[in-house]
Amino acid sequence: MKRPIFLLSLISLLFGFLSFSARSSPVLITDQRVLSVPIVEKKEPLIDLREKGGLALGPSPEIPNNTDYTFVRKSVAEKLLQAQKKLPHGLQFKLYEGYRSLSLQKKIFDTFFAKIQKEHPSWNYKQQFLATTHLVSPVINLDGSHNVPPHSTGATIDIYLVDEKGKPVPMGIHPKDWMKDLDDSLSLPHSKKISPQERHYRTIMDRALSSVGFVNLDTEYWHWSFGDRYWAFKKKKDHALYGTVPKKSNSLENPGEKDSPCY
Numbered sequence: 114m115k116r117p118i119f120l121l122s123l124i125s126l127l128f129g130f131l132s133f134s135a136r137s138s139p140v141l142i143t144d145q146r147v148l149s150v151p152i153v154e155k156k157e158p159l160i161d162l163r164e165k166g167g168l169a170l171g172p173s174p175e176i177p178n179n180t181d182y183t184f185v186r187k188s189v190a191e192k193l194l195q196a197q198k199k200l201p202h203g204l205q206f207k208l209y210e211g212y213r214s215l216s217l218q219k220k221i222f223d224t225f226f227a228k229i230q231k232e233h234p235s236w237n238y239k240q241q242f243l244a245t246t247h248l249v250s251p252v253i254n255l256d257g258s259h260n261v262p263p264h265s266t267g268a269t270i271d272i273y274l275v276d277e278k279g280k281p282v283p284m285g286i287h288p289k290d291w292m293k294d295l296d297d298s299l300s301l302p303h304s305k306k307i308s309p310q311e312r313h314y315r316t317i318m319d320r321a322l323s324s325v326g327f328v329n330l331d332t333e334y335w336h337w338s339f340g341d342r343y344w345a346f347k348k349k350k351d352h353a354l355y356g357t358v359p360k361k362s363n364s365l366e367n368p369g370e371k372d373s374p375c376y
């Protein structure tokens with residue numbers, strides 16, 4: 114009779130070890146397994162959450178005149194509103210960023226890359242590049258190939274919780290401060306540096322978004338997606354639903370132009 118108990122203990126130990134290993138080695142956006150997921154583009158239109166209503170928005174994060182950040186795919190908008198209904202009374206989501214054009218993505222990557230280079234001058238190019246990819250996706254991969262940055266698909270959102278007055282609740286680090294988290298220890302969803310109260314709010318957000326099908330990036334508690342490559346990899350799908358959304362011209366450099374991401 115002792116043998117099955119011993120076996121059960123061994124299996125439970127093994128599962129514990131495996132889940133610890135999975136947690137200790139986060140899957141990056143630039144992981145080759147993620148980059149190799151095929152995309153079968155659904156050409157689903159984007160919705161402007163400013164027009165749809167029901168969610169707290171902004172202010173626009175990286176560039177004050179970025180007029181695109183409230184755009185997300187139709188399914189993403191619907192799921193986000195479904196998830197919000199699952200939040201406890203007095204809490205709501207605030208969208209930090211949805212769609213991001215490739216030109217803005219490149220600017221953000223270059224800025225953070227320069228910061229990492231300054232911080233770690235002894236590292237070689239590859240080490241600096243990979244450290245940058247812990248928190249921001251490149252437009253061009255290390256091997257020179259073109260990437261599909263998650264925010265360029267309109268299927269990815271950066272999001273956090275606010276109270277009924279619109280004030281952010283404590284979650285460890287605000288998404289706007291991500292560049293200060295150079296070793297990404299606070300941004301990790303299961304960061305060991307956050308307080309029990311901060312962990313509590315992260316858990317609330319996690320439950321609501323996971324329950325409607327979103328997937329969390331292993332390195333940023335605020336970054337969630339539905340239908341991009343990372344989602345497909347984590348959900349073990351054979352393809353992703355959404356690739357980069359084209360723009361007719363680059364309105365971020367010319368904010369006066371009426372040009373939205375669209376199909």
Ligand SMILES: [Zn+2]
Nearest residue numbers: 264270271336
């Ligand atoms: Zn993000």
